Amino acid sequence: MSDLPRYRRIFFRTMVRARAEASGEIAAHLARSLAEFGAVDVQEDGVYYKDQELLEFTLSLEPTGPVDDCVAKLRDTAPAGWHDSPVGPAWGRRLSDGGVPFLHPHLDWATLSPEQAATLPRYEPGDLVRILDCPGARESGVVGEEAEISSAGAPVDLDDVWGYTVRPRGWTTLVCFDEPELASTGHRVRREQPTRTPVISVRPDGVVTGGSG
Structure with a gap:
C-alpha cells in the first residue's frame, strides 16, 4: 500500500514568447516536457493581455511521487533563474543569465504552486x-x-x-x-455549458490521453 498523499498537484502559470498560431504546438511541447514527472493537463489561455508577444498557458501536474521531490527535480532541469514568489517557486528568463531554459526554449517565466493533502477533497466547485x-x-x-x-x-x-x-x-x-x-x-448548481478551452492531457509514459477545444 502506498504511503503517498492521496492528493498531489503542482499548478503552473507559464508565459511563452511566441505567435498565437504556435499555441497548439507549444502546448504539446509543454505536455511532453512534463510527462516524465506524472499526469499533466495543459490549457491554452491565449495572448497575455499585458504583452501581445506572450502566450499564456495553465498547467496541472499530478506527480507520481511526493510533491516536494518533484519540485526539486523540476528545478534541477534548469538550475539557474529561480526565485521565491507568493505562490511558490518561480522561474524567469532574465534571471537565468543565459542558462538552460525551463520547459520550453522560448518560455519567458513560470510560477509553480505545489499542493498536497492526505485525502482527496470531498467537495468540488458547484x-x-x-x-x-x-x-x-x-x-x-x-x-x-x-x-x-x-x-x-x-x-x-x-x-x-x-x-x-x-x-x-x-x-x-x-x-x-x-x-x-x-x-x-x-x-x-445547474449552469449553462461553459465555453470550452483547448486542453491536452498526457500520461507519465507520454501517451496523449485526450484533448478538447
Whole structure:
C-alpha cells in the first residue's frame, strides 16, 4: 500500500514568447516536457493581455511521487533563474543569465504552486452543501443554511483538513469553512455549458490521453 498523499498537484502559470498560431504546438511541447514527472493537463489561455508577444498557458501536474521531490527535480532541469514568489517557486528568463531554459526554449517565466493533502477533497466547485453548527456559522448566522462550494483550499500540512469558500443561499459574499463543518446535500448548481478551452492531457509514459477545444 502506498504511503503517498492521496492528493498531489503542482499548478503552473507559464508565459511563452511566441505567435498565437504556435499555441497548439507549444502546448504539446509543454505536455511532453512534463510527462516524465506524472499526469499533466495543459490549457491554452491565449495572448497575455499585458504583452501581445506572450502566450499564456495553465498547467496541472499530478506527480507520481511526493510533491516536494518533484519540485526539486523540476528545478534541477534548469538550475539557474529561480526565485521565491507568493505562490511558490518561480522561474524567469532574465534571471537565468543565459542558462538552460525551463520547459520550453522560448518560455519567458513560470510560477509553480505545489499542493498536497492526505485525502482527496470531498467537495468540488458547484456542489451544494449544508452548513453545520460551528462557531463560524453561528457568528455569520448561517447554521443549517444551504451554500454553494466556490473553491477548495488544500491543507497546509498532511494532518490538516480541506478548507472551502462557500456562498450561502442569498449571499453575494463568500465565507470560509473547514470540511467537517459542511454536509453534502447530494446536489449541484445547474449552469449553462461553459465555453470550452483547448486542453491536452498526457500520461507519465507520454501517451496523449485526450484533448478538447
